Amino acid sequence: MPSLRNAILLTIATTFLYFRIMRTLNFDNYMATYIYFLTCITLYAIYELNYKRRRLPNGPVPWLVAGNMPSFINVNNVDVLFQSWKQQYGGIFTVWIGPIPLVMVSDLPTIKKYFIQHADSFSNRWRNFVTDSIMEGSNGIVQIDGNKWREQRRFALHTLRDFGVGKPLMEQMITLEVTSLMNHMEKSCGLDGKELHLCPSIAVCVGNIINNMLFGLRFNQDNSYMHRLHQLLDDQSHTVMQPIMGAYIAFPVTSKIPIINGEWNRLMGIKNELLEFLETQIEGHRMNWKDEMIEQEPEDLTYAYMIEVEKRKRNGEDVGFFDDQQLKMLLLDLFFAGMETTVTTLKWAFLLMAKNQKVQKNVQAELDSIGQPMIEIQHRTRLPYVQATINEIQRIANILPINLLRTVAEDIEIDGYNFKKGDLIIPQISILMNDPEIFENPEEFNPSRFLDEDNNVKKIDEFLPFSIGRRQCLGESLARAELYLVFANLIQNFNFEVADDVTTERVLGLTVSPVEYSCKITRRGLDHNQNSVK
Template structure:
């Protein structure tokens, strides 16, 4: 009798696994118990681009991938992404609640992980404050250019055997830290930055591992020896960063002047807004936990992607001598001096803009875009997808689509130029994602990329250091894709 019961339970489980839980979803690979499809991340397909291409060829432009027990619908066709996430964007503004995130953040706080009224409120507030600080105006450009000048001055004293990743990290990190906390990084506090960066690197690298994805869905697995290192790295580094942000916020709390409506940084602005809501439940959405997570979101997103893109841009340009030659030629023709380049020069530097665009496309920093959740029942490509389903506009597949970008793994800035040399608008070029959850810092990031890139090459002749004459372009696995380390030498041009 026991064997009969076990046999029936086994059949019911297999029926549920192979059919029932998948019946209303787009096709996709068979999920394994507990793992889902995480086992497909073998070493030869990491960091994931090849896997997504393979699944698209097998199952079509809309398919289901199981992150452990969580089904995620990936939409890889540009026309479908445009039709739904852009034109019908209000139906795709949700966010899934990953258990590990909720455990660390203590709830769906911040901007990246929040949803519903909190997300609307906090995104709107963040945009409002960033605009007050000059986003899209000359004031913001001045802040960026001050770091560009500081970077140039620092490089003038180095010249040989330079690690530009650390230079970019500190420069871009100072911009976002100044916006968040009111100060930049220099010799007096560089140790603080290095500690933040060290923890961020560990977090981003470990969190991208398949086993970390499993721990993310089942945090209790971290109690077992095999899984414990994954959870320890993720939790310790994330919570340590949140703690560091909280300590700075509490320092401001001790000295803040509530009688003044002025504020010098984001944290001060948030704390003054929080004071206005102190008699409301949960401070009207301005809890300290919310501030912790917003600091994490803006600091990490504001530094990681821009710094890495600049590092990739230098690598790609130096590996392509003809591109390097055209960059210098355009600078000599259009600028012709060692003056600081500003955003007013942008319309005259089409080839440099095209080179930055091509870097963003080819670097393709997020192999899997951030997951959304449907906020209503939707139909995509004939598939009925219910409300609260995790869904991803897979823009990495779009930017490597050979029908849109022929020979997509080749570095060709000309893709973004018209025959007359003017800059071409390519709607499928969407490095900052799309829809209503598009990156709110896109304007700042575009400004930083242009000003750092153009001024760096205008000031210096750059080449690879003799220790690495031809570095690899293989991507290092992580939440965002890093280039392997390389060194350069520099010589002033004027």
Template structure:
């Protein structure tokens, strides 16, 4: 059986497996034959086995692929049991939009699985609910705007960092290299400058360690063993990846603590340098006012900062790496991008204002986000009340997967959904056009906090790099040999590869 094989491959001991099987038998005898009284009103789905649910039908390495196949049989709203846990899956643009946008409040909570609880303990922004989420998100949005997130202030930071990244690429002198580390360092520095008010040198081992731990965690969170842990939390003692994730998080928090202690020594309430300073100032304001129950405590600061680093670094880094790989894969598209950049902006440094004058380049970036579909299942939601969707009842507290891959590749919305086609975002006159089914940042009240910053980063880094370099496969490797099969983790990264960045004359 596939799931047994996955357990063994992920490092579970034989005794643990036997124990799990024994527990399965006991639970099977206790619960076999039980049915929900409201089953007829609820979304359809494959019949679950006791305890295992529909586990035998799922490829734990590519769950989103299994769910896409099930949607063809059961429709746009269906039920899947991940072990004993019932999950409602939403498929297709119209259904996902109805839930996340039109019923934003009803589908507005985060489903905090065991591994995400290990990440945040209910604090921070991404994996919290209720008043904690509301206050932290509202404060973060306000203060991040103060520091130019998505505006001119962050534009200057990104332009400066793009110059450092170009210098880093030049060091390889046109020889093959892995783009992942230099791109990760650059994107991490943008978050660092917004959070702490300063950037790291690319040679700084502290930055390398932070980036490496974040990368490892994103990869392990999508592993088969972690998905089994989410279904059966009692497996925790046997899941090596869970221990490694927690250790990495602990090390990250220690690094954050050192940096924040350094900020405290030179904190000026009249001149905050970044988000962390603003949080510390607000913390002191509430303390001075005598407020006893405050959410502005150090745990929330550490978890929020790490949310910003993890979410703000991995997704943008992954998308930018996909864009460079796709340029090497499709040189004729790279030709058109570079022709447009040369013709419109020449040698001057790209700025955000250039976006409206570069419709083809903008279309290529959007199409990269669409095709790469780096968070295919979306981040799980949870219903805040009983809600009806497409004629089905979804009960309060139910886990919901908005299957974003079925939005970004909806055959009713995209002409060639499985092909890299910048024309999806261009009209007949070659002008850029927005598409409602473009939802790489999700939608509704849980839409990505850093969407504006990410869009700016992708445009400025991509145009700056394409202005300076021609991206090609390594010598002896053809464009056809470049593999677009993703490497599965919590996000879909490109498979390991190397590119040549040949300096343009």
């Protein structure tokens, strides 16, 4: 760590100065010690507050040692804090996470310049003690770089496309799970409606879609093990954002010290339980493996991975970065990404509908105009208000308060800044989606902002819920289809209400969730000829 190296050099230099003062000026020990510590503090303050910041974009002045971390204490909404920094320092600024600089790029032209035009320099991932411990080294697809990342991403994209992502087969798979969810909800809420915790049921629905693609596996809505897996993902998302994680990253030895390693043990317990689930699935696939599978279409991504390895071996080709460890961690990444972001967005979707009854009724009116028992992807062009509402849900939910961290791949000078290899830098899309210069009254839930004067869906370039550049979400098309089909069909068939005291408070994690809530769900009576049946 550069700051640690510089601190050591500073200590050596000031210690040398200390002895020189004692010898040449004949100060007594007290005076020499006083000058020594005063010199150390002065030099350290100059280094921290000025020298180390000179090559990076300006930003809020960091505290000694703590950086800008004290600014996050007792902040109700980090989005407001980030907006204030953007207004004060411009579209690119530096925030110090303790001794570590994090450059946030928050205006669209600069984001495109850095992460598209100079993607080779600004698309690496930040590896640290926490990420390496979870992924057991450089594995998976989210936290890897270079040739391994390109090979594994290419494989994942190709395989997911084969399983129907972006094709009619994907819609059939999603519709099956949506139908199962609606049947479960209808049974649970009865004829007169009932207050329910909707989020676990949504998690099973979305989880079954990704489980089917990864393992050929699905769970019933009342399956307690699937609910446990969802809870583990939620817990992991919130645990990794605990402030103590910074200490584990900077000083890994703290993960072994009793009392302060409680969160670490909790995180490793979550990881081990998730890996136990994945290892069970992989072992089941190995037990059911037959040699003739190599000539057949794979049933799921796990079999596709095994087939790819076997084909390369039989053809005498290099297996590249394909191995058992990488398979397990690739599945972990895809399982987490395939559930967490979509489930969290849908949690916000139905909460926002319940809190905004007028919007809910407008959405239902447009859906009723289709006159079909199931809303399909082909109907999307006839549902501009529904599309605008989903866009506004994603903008308001803004589930990534801090984008996944990227690092500089090589030393580069750009716009007068001198970035060093390994510096943290991110496209801070959460600032864009809350920028009052782009979205008037950004705190207001207003789907109409995404419609033009002809009532068509309006493209807003700063609306980037799936990020941008080479690290853009590889499951974007799947996520868009899930959000649309789950949201549209549930809103068409049910009314959602919440008590007045239910808040839209944001709970910080890797993704930002609403506070756990229950809502009254009532079946809408429709004959699908655009007539409500009372």
